[in-house]
Amino acid sequence: MAKLTVNGKAVNINASPDTPLLWALRDDLKMNGTKFGCGLALCGACTVHINGEPARSCSTPLSACEGKKITTIEGIAARGLHPVQKAWIELDVPQCGYCQSGQIMSAVALLDKNKNPSDADIDEAMSGNICRCGTYQRMRAAIHKAAAQMSGKKEA
């Protein structure tokens, strides 16, 4: 039995400790927004935040999540949409969309730390996330857009 906090809610998960967080989220909590892509932390489709840090949930066993605060795509905005999601919509980023939860989680984590990322910063933060539809160009633009919107709001 693992105790953790998922999107602000305390949960007990009754699964073996070696179960990857990804499958605990999907099969035990029935939260399907976080996706399975590779199982080896190579593609980033399963990205969530653990105590605020981006992490690959497919390769993080439940035993390493005990007492931790997990945020998933379902929980990045308290209400409405996160500025990153809004920018994604404005630029119509997703195609098949399967990798996008993970992409958005990586982008949100980047902007939490770096309010005004350069293209090089974006490359570094996002190159662990694969998109086979090739939405990279739009994601890059959307991250810049979200950064501008987020800093604009703070100034106001």
Add this chain to the structure above:
Amino acid sequence: MRTLKNSSRRDFLKTSAALSGALMVGFSIPSAGKTAATVTPINGWVRVGSDNTVTIICHRAEMGQGTYTSMPMLVAEELEVDLRRVKIEMAGADPIYINALLGGQLTGGSTSVRDAFDGLRKAGAQARMMLISAAAQEWKIPESDCRADNGVIFSKGGKKLFYGQLAPKAAQLPVPKDVVLKDAKAWKIIGRPVKRLDTPAKVTGKAEYGIDVQLPGMLIASLAQCPVLGGKPLSVDDTKAKTMPGVIAVVKIDDGVAVVAKSFWQAKTARDALNINWDFGKGASLSSAGISQGLKDALAKPAAMLKKTGDVDKALAGAARKMTASYELPFLAHATMEPMNFTADVRKDGCDIYGPTQFPQLAEGVAMQITGLPKEKVTVHTTFLGGGFGRRIDVDFIVQAVQISKAVGKPVKLIWTREDDMTHDFYRPVSLNTLEAGLDASGKPVAMKFRLTSPSVTARLFPPVVKDGIDPFMTEASVLPYDIPNTAVEMAIHDAGVRVGYWRSVSHALNCFANESFIDELAAAAGKDPVAYRMAMLNGEGSARFRSVMNIAATKAGWGKAPAGRFQGVALMEGYGTYVAQIAEISIDKGEIRVHKVTCAVDCGTMVNPDIVKAQVESSVAYGMSAVLLSRITFKDGRVEQSNFHDYPVMRMNQMPVVDVFMVSSLEKPGGIGEPVVATCGPSVANAVFAATGKRVRKLPIEAADLKSA
């Protein structure tokens, strides 16, 4: 978003099958706890609720290419409804949804818009006309005194009735035969960069893919398949697996041994504990070296002639200069981000299957075959596809899910691992293109011979399509648009012993790589500029669109004016009715290639949604460049040597070039846009490498040795 669990779907399909007749029956959707709205199907694409909710049925798989938006746009344009307020549902399997360009209910071949452009506008117009007729009868006025706007029929006198009020009556009227579609000038939706309708669901994690399907009492399966493609399980020792937590059953099926458990991780860990004795079959000795040698040996095989002009052998013999080159490409995996999966619920009285498929009709067919149930007892529920690229035309994983569910008598979701997916694909075929040309004294080609030696991608799934030794899906982009008086285009089908399938752009990528690289070689031999050399040979009647895209690309890319240290390469192609000119700009630094910028000029005729067209070009560059720079599938002892993204690398953010897209505004017949630009990536980059190094790249992906100067 998707309302798969709507139990009315089967009834809807039953009634819509009788579409050509007049009788349509309204029925109620039982929805728990809510007041049921009566929903009336007007035809196979339009349903109107008594609450005025308009539902448009999307009959093509949404795998990223935008059908979930573009198909409803076509219907909505003529139906006169606000696209932002309609509900979209995915179609089940039904003959009315057959793709006339492919002969099946199949999404592929960049055909969705091309096939649906007239038909869906007509379906929208017929529904509108029936609603108008119903209003005219109600008001006892001529139809010409009624007009439709935003879900409402208005009379000249100012009366109005909502579509929801008229639908039950409209559905019983005869389907109008004479339909006049709007003139392009009157379009309000078509041709506009309408926001994709699936984006909100896809940025919130709410979009439902096959892997997300949940059914009451559903179990999860993980399937061990033979490491050698085509091998079968002989026996299995499942003693340990059966004792592991959550395991419900171990099931031997044709392709392998499945562990069925309560959760994926339980199924997967127990599957890893199986001890299976395999019959590896005849594939066990396959190796990449042997496959490559086999292709070369097959050059001795006679080829079938696709097209011949003039006398190529005579012209070659008399040419001032002769050139030959051969180009070889490897197997490739599709590597969709969502690994293969499907959910099957096989019961005695029926079968429902759920998941990502490009071919619901075949999915239905295999489910009928395995269960022995008649068509009306089998229902296909298509989810969003986490990528397709041709892989989900095949139904191997659907067959497996149905077999497993049938064996355990419960709903089962089969989920492949990435390793399963990488090692059990239907790969893009290997190919060997051999080309010969004769130039006159001025360097102009007077003869060109093209031969493709490769497996047939079509022989397995659609055998009758392969005729007289020609697989039309292997000879795409093999006939050049250039003025060359004596030509021969041939193909020899050579089974390499590996199962192959349709991979985004199919043979365009193989043949365009060979043709457009070779034309570049000829230009260099003639001492001519590659763009000017091509332009000088584009004179025929059909050349205008080629010339136009080439001019745009050259101008926009700054052809011939690359910054210091940058080198350009060009490629030109027509595919899927779309004309593409592409210029790649690269640099080579410390033995590594970087593609900085890709300029694409495309003319795909009438565009339904220009922003989706643009996105597809961007997407095609990412997919195409992965094959040019990074990916390959190889075999050793019959086993695929790659297993995951560490040894099958694909484009990532830090490798992605800037893609500049220029679209020709046109009212020509729509062309396909999901695939053609994938094919021009190979030659444009290879030609740029030649510009940088003086050395030709005749194999992909590009290797370090290819980047050293000649």
